[in-house]
Each structure stands twice: as C-alpha cells, then as structure tokens.
Amino acid sequence: MTRVRRWLPGLLLVTPSIVAIAVFVYGMLGWNFQLAMTDKHDEISEGKFVGLTNFVELWDQPRWHISVNHAIVFTLVFVGGALVLGWLLAFLMEKGIKGEGTFRAIYLFPMAISFVATGIVWRWLMNSGQDERAVGLNRLFDSIGLDFLQWEWFRNQDWGMAAMAIPAIWQMSGYVMALFLAGFRGVPEELREAARVDGCTEWKVYRYVVLPFLRPVTLSALIILGHISLKVFDLIVAVSGKQIITDVPAVFMWVAVFDSHDPAKGATIASYIVLSVAVFVVPYLIWSVRREKH
Amino acid sequence: MTSVAQAPPDRSRARARISYGIRLTLLILFLVIFLIPVYVLLATSFKPLTEADPGQAWNLPGTWTFEAWRVAWEKLRPGLVNSFLLAVPGSLISAILGSMNGYVLSKWRFPGSDLLFTLFLFGMFIPYQGVMIPLVQVMVNLGVYGGIPGLILAHVVYGIPICTLIFRNYYVTIPDELIEASRVDGAGMLRTFWSVVLPVSAPAFAVVIIWQFTSMWNDFLFAVFLTGPQSWPATVLLNNIAGAQATPYSQQMAAAILSSIPTMIIYILLGRFFMRGLMAGALKG
Structure with a gap:
C-alpha cells in the first residue's frame, strides 16, 4: 500500500500526457491504418473493409512508382551528402581552429530557418534556364567560364531529385557537423596519445581509436537524416509545388487528400511512409534504451 | 649534431x-x-524591379530600395502575427508539460515508466503524415479545425516526446539525495517539484521553449492540413506569396528573410541553448 502511495502521484501527473500520446500517436496511427484498409475513396461513403487491397493496388499506379523512386534517390543523396559534408567539416575543425565559434555558427544557422524559406532561395539558385535566360547558379557558372556545368537541376528527368537534395544538405550538414564534433571531442586525448606512443600513424590513430567512438554518433545522424528524408514535404512544395517531376510520397499523399479527395488512398500512402520509417527507428529506439540501461 | x-x-x-x-x-x-x-x-x-533581368542576377543592387520589403511586409504581416499567436503560447505549454513528465520519469518512477518512456520516444520519430487524416477528423469533431487553437493542440501533443526527453535527461543530473531529503522533510511530489526541482530548471526550460518555438514557427505540414486562410502562419503565407507567378523575386526574397527573422534572432542570441536542443534530438543528454 505504501509503495503504491509512493508512485501513484507520479503516474497521475503524467496521465494527461499518456492519454494524449495514446490517442494522438498510437490511436491515430491505428485509425489511419484501418482507414487504409477500407474502400472509402470519397468523402461521403462509409468505407467497407477491403483488407490490404489498397496497399497492393497502389503499386499499379505509375505515379506511386515515380514518387518512391524519387524518395530513394533523394534519400541516398541527402543522407550521404549531409553525412559526408558534416563529417568533413567536423574533421577539419576537431583539432581546433581559430574562430571555431564563428565557423560553427555559420555552418549551423540554416537549421534555424524553415524549409519553406530555404526552398524559395534555392528555387532561384537552381533555376533551370540556361545561357541567355540563365539566372541563379547556371548564370554564375556561365559568367565564370564553367558554362558546361549548367543543367536543368530539379527539372532533370533522371537526376532532378539529386538536385533537390542539395538545399536539404545545405540545411542539415551543420547539424551533422555538430554531432560529429561532439563525437570527436568525446575521444579521450590520453587514448590518442597512447596510440601515438605505441608508434601508430595519424591514420591508424584515426582508424582504430577515433572511429569506434564515432559509431554511435554516426548511427544517430543516420536515423535523424533518414527519417527527415522519408517524410520530406515542405522543401519539395516550396521548390516546385506538386509537380510530378519532383513528386515524393508525402506530396502524393497531400494530393490524394486535398485534390483527389480520396481518404483511403491518402491513408495508404501515409501508412507506407510510417512503415518505411518504423522499420529502422523501432530497432534503433529499443537498442538505445537498452544501451542506456547498461 | x-x-x-x-x-x-x-x-x-x-x-x-x-x-x-x-x-x-x-x-x-x-x-x-x-x-x-x-x-x-x-x-x-533590395533590388528595384528595373534590375530584375537575368543579366544582373548576381550583381549588387544598382540602386537600393526598400520597396520589396514594404510590399512583402504588408503581405506577410497576418502570417507573422498568427505565427506568434501559435508559437509563444504553444512553446510555453509544451515546456510545462515536458517538465512535469520529465520530473516523474526521472525522479518519481512508477512500474512500467521506462517502457512508457520508450513508447513516448517513438512519437518523436513518427512521420506526421501517418496521423494527419484522423487528426483532421478529430479537429473537426472538436470544433477547433481551421483555427490556431487546434494547431497549438497538435504541436503541443506531438511535442510531448521531445520535451519530455529534454527535461528527463536534465533532471537525471539532479542528485537523488536532494529529492530524498525533501521527501524525508515530509514534502509530497508536487511540493518537491515546486520547491526543489523547478528553481534549478531554467536551462532546460530555455532549451525546450527555444526548440518548440522554432519548430512551431517553421512548421508547414501541420499548418497546411489544419488551418484555414484566416489562421495561416507565416510559412504557409510565404509559400503562397512565393508560389504566385506574379510575385517578383525581390519580394519573394524579402518575404523569406522577414519570415526567418524571429528564429534567426533566437539563434544568434541563444545559440547555446539551441544547440542543446539539437543534441537532445539525437537522443543524447
């Protein structure tokens, strides 16, 4: 009895949050999934249970294939680019550099800006006009004699999504840098020194002493970038609107809900987005909570 | 030698x-x-319309003018007001909830509280698309669809995981003996929270308020799905201004800067706390 009295007040205090999370996160995820399994393809019909039909039939739609391919290209370029650039910036800074605070502040400031504002300036920079009509980066390339670098950017049929990843890299690599910098600084200096005394070259010190320390940070960065990437929406809308040429699942879902007025289809796409994130986030959360306990 | x-x-x-x-x-x-x-x-x-041709794209303005800024300000002002009405109360409510949750989950645990915390954390990573259609339905049923209160509700609820995480990681560093001592003195949970924990919570409050203010200010997805034209925050209005074919680049850029000024000021003045929020997002204290 006394033990119950000891923890009951705590439970009561968090009850509002528990209810909110239960309803708004888990309840609504379930509700959405359930909606995806009905034939409610307009806003008035009741919606009969049709099992996984929508999940299967979505693959018959060319637009779905396009948006999935786009998401894959975007994710690879964005996650890879931000990880490499963020690591490089941290690597260049980790041994100390004059004015480190200023460098850090400037690399990081894009994080404080909305994807919409970022999208607006990058849409200008990545304008597809060339030569006479060129503005943005194409004009810059043209005027410094690098005119062969001009291309259609995000309007390119095949690699447009790689261009779309550039503003996202601009925005997020400072964050990755900060994570890696914290990782580098977490390596005890004595360990490096000891390895050097043992005759290790700087490369070996990095490979065998520093790198293992960076593993958890790299994993965190991967998870964060990955889940941002798979649900990317604002940036795409701000750069190119709802055009097919830059379609991704999140934009397709928006169109399904607001333009096609097809809740079941929107819910199906949303379920796929959730599943794509859950397959790597759930194991990661379980792993990191376990690790914290030890 | x-x-x-x-x-x-x-x-x-x-x-x-x-x-x-x-x-x-x-x-x-x-x-x-x-x-x-x-x-x-x-x-x-700062460019006048006469300098809008592609040939001068990278030049500094020949004549500097505030015209684009003036027009952008007029177009964007309702959105900026809405964003403040959203982000100021929203981030305060988030911080209060987060500090209560973090306190309980670090110092006043109950059976299953660790599992509960893990379940909370997943909420941090869910793509909001996955709850959006039911959320719109619920907002309609509650009668808050389309307005700012509904948008605040959404942000506060989906902000619970990150706010709880930040406060919990902060409170873990308070020695248990302090809590124990207060308990021995006969203080209950709320009393201890009020007189022992809250007085040292200022840094965590700063981190959470800044984090939530920034994410509410910069949000576009919730705003597009949940608000009507009267309540559009700055991001939605900005996207509409820039998306209109007739809007000159000078106005688009001025509007983009205007919409970013509040978060930039926070970043410049309080970057230290901003960083801590970012780090918490990586699940590390």
Whole structure:
C-alpha cells in the first residue's frame, strides 16, 4: 500500500500526457491504418473493409512508382551528402581552429530557418534556364567560364531529385557537423596519445581509436537524416509545388487528400511512409534504451 | 649534431602549420559556399524591379530600395502575427508539460515508466503524415479545425516526446539525495517539484521553449492540413506569396528573410541553448 502511495502521484501527473500520446500517436496511427484498409475513396461513403487491397493496388499506379523512386534517390543523396559534408567539416575543425565559434555558427544557422524559406532561395539558385535566360547558379557558372556545368537541376528527368537534395544538405550538414564534433571531442586525448606512443600513424590513430567512438554518433545522424528524408514535404512544395517531376510520397499523399479527395488512398500512402520509417527507428529506439540501461 | 636532433620537431611543426593552413582554407571555402544563399536573399531583396533581368542576377543592387520589403511586409504581416499567436503560447505549454513528465520519469518512477518512456520516444520519430487524416477528423469533431487553437493542440501533443526527453535527461543530473531529503522533510511530489526541482530548471526550460518555438514557427505540414486562410502562419503565407507567378523575386526574397527573422534572432542570441536542443534530438543528454 505504501509503495503504491509512493508512485501513484507520479503516474497521475503524467496521465494527461499518456492519454494524449495514446490517442494522438498510437490511436491515430491505428485509425489511419484501418482507414487504409477500407474502400472509402470519397468523402461521403462509409468505407467497407477491403483488407490490404489498397496497399497492393497502389503499386499499379505509375505515379506511386515515380514518387518512391524519387524518395530513394533523394534519400541516398541527402543522407550521404549531409553525412559526408558534416563529417568533413567536423574533421577539419576537431583539432581546433581559430574562430571555431564563428565557423560553427555559420555552418549551423540554416537549421534555424524553415524549409519553406530555404526552398524559395534555392528555387532561384537552381533555376533551370540556361545561357541567355540563365539566372541563379547556371548564370554564375556561365559568367565564370564553367558554362558546361549548367543543367536543368530539379527539372532533370533522371537526376532532378539529386538536385533537390542539395538545399536539404545545405540545411542539415551543420547539424551533422555538430554531432560529429561532439563525437570527436568525446575521444579521450590520453587514448590518442597512447596510440601515438605505441608508434601508430595519424591514420591508424584515426582508424582504430577515433572511429569506434564515432559509431554511435554516426548511427544517430543516420536515423535523424533518414527519417527527415522519408517524410520530406515542405522543401519539395516550396521548390516546385506538386509537380510530378519532383513528386515524393508525402506530396502524393497531400494530393490524394486535398485534390483527389480520396481518404483511403491518402491513408495508404501515409501508412507506407510510417512503415518505411518504423522499420529502422523501432530497432534503433529499443537498442538505445537498452544501451542506456547498461 | 644538435641540428640533426632538432630536425624532426621542426619538420613536424612545419607539417602541422601546412595542415592547419589547408584546413583553414577548406573551412573558409565552405563558409563562402554556405553563405551564397544569404547573399542572394539580401542582394535580390533590395533590388528595384528595373534590375530584375537575368543579366544582373548576381550583381549588387544598382540602386537600393526598400520597396520589396514594404510590399512583402504588408503581405506577410497576418502570417507573422498568427505565427506568434501559435508559437509563444504553444512553446510555453509544451515546456510545462515536458517538465512535469520529465520530473516523474526521472525522479518519481512508477512500474512500467521506462517502457512508457520508450513508447513516448517513438512519437518523436513518427512521420506526421501517418496521423494527419484522423487528426483532421478529430479537429473537426472538436470544433477547433481551421483555427490556431487546434494547431497549438497538435504541436503541443506531438511535442510531448521531445520535451519530455529534454527535461528527463536534465533532471537525471539532479542528485537523488536532494529529492530524498525533501521527501524525508515530509514534502509530497508536487511540493518537491515546486520547491526543489523547478528553481534549478531554467536551462532546460530555455532549451525546450527555444526548440518548440522554432519548430512551431517553421512548421508547414501541420499548418497546411489544419488551418484555414484566416489562421495561416507565416510559412504557409510565404509559400503562397512565393508560389504566385506574379510575385517578383525581390519580394519573394524579402518575404523569406522577414519570415526567418524571429528564429534567426533566437539563434544568434541563444545559440547555446539551441544547440542543446539539437543534441537532445539525437537522443543524447
């Protein structure tokens, strides 16, 4: 009895949050999934249970294939680019550099800006006009004699999504840098020194002493970038609107809900987005909570 | 003899200096690349319409004018007001909830509280698309669809995981003995929270308020799905202004800067706390 009295007040205090999370996160995820399994393809019909039909039939739609391919290209370029650039910036800074605070502040400031504002300036920079009509980066390339670098950017049929990843890299690599910098600084200096005394070259010190320390940070960065990437929406809308040429699942879902007025289809796409994130986030959360306990 | 003995340190010192130079050069190069969009935003926003042709795209304005800023301000003002009405109360409510949850989950645990915390954390990573259609339905049923209160509700609820995480990780560093001592003195949970925990919570409050303010200010997805034209925050209005074919670049850029000023001020003045929020997002204290 006394033990119950000891923890009951705590439970009561968090009850509002528990209810909110239960309803708004888990309840609504379930509700959405359930909606995806009905034939409610307009806003008035009741919606009969049709099992996984929508999940299967979505693959018959060319637009779905396009948006999935786009998401894959975007994710690879964005996650890879931000990880490499963020690591490089941290690597260049980790041994100390004059004015480190200023460098850090400037690399990081894009994080404080909305994807919409970022999208607006990058849409200008990545304008597809060339030569006479060129503005943005194409004009810059043209005027410094690098005119062969001009291309259609995000309007390119095949690699447009790689261009779309550039503003996202601009925005997020400072964050990755900060994570890696914290990782580098977490390596005890004595360990490096000891390895050097043992005759290790700087490369070996990095490979065998520093790198293992960076593993958890790299994993965190991967998870964060990955889940941002798979649900990317604002940036795409701000750069190119709802055009097919830059379609991704999140934009397709928006169109399904607001333009096609097809809740079941929107819910199906949303379920796929959730599943794509859950397959790597759930194991990661379980792993990191376990690790914290030890 | 001595010169031979001194050679290695000399050479390694020279090498260190060269490596420092290379690193500094590369960092400055990246700095310039990072700042290109800032130059474009500023230079374009001060240009008169007469200098809008592609040939002058990268030039500084020939004549500087505030015209684009004036028009952008007029168009964007309702959105800026809405964003403040959203982000100020929203971030305060988030912080209060987060501090209560973090306190309980670190100092007043109950059976299953660790599992509960894990379940909370998943809420941090869910793509909001996955709850959006039911959420719209619930907002309609509650009668708050389309307005700012509904948007605040959504942000506060989906902000619970990150706010709880930040406060919990902060409170873990308070010695248990302090809590125990207060308990022995006969203080209950709320009393201890009020008189022992809250007085030392200012840094965590700063981190959470800044984090939530920034994410509410910058949010676009919830706003597009949940609000009507009267309640559109700055991001939605900005997207509409920039999306209209007739809007000149100078106005688009001025509007983009205007919409970013509040979060930029926070970043410049309170960057330290902003960083801590970012780090918490990586699940590390």
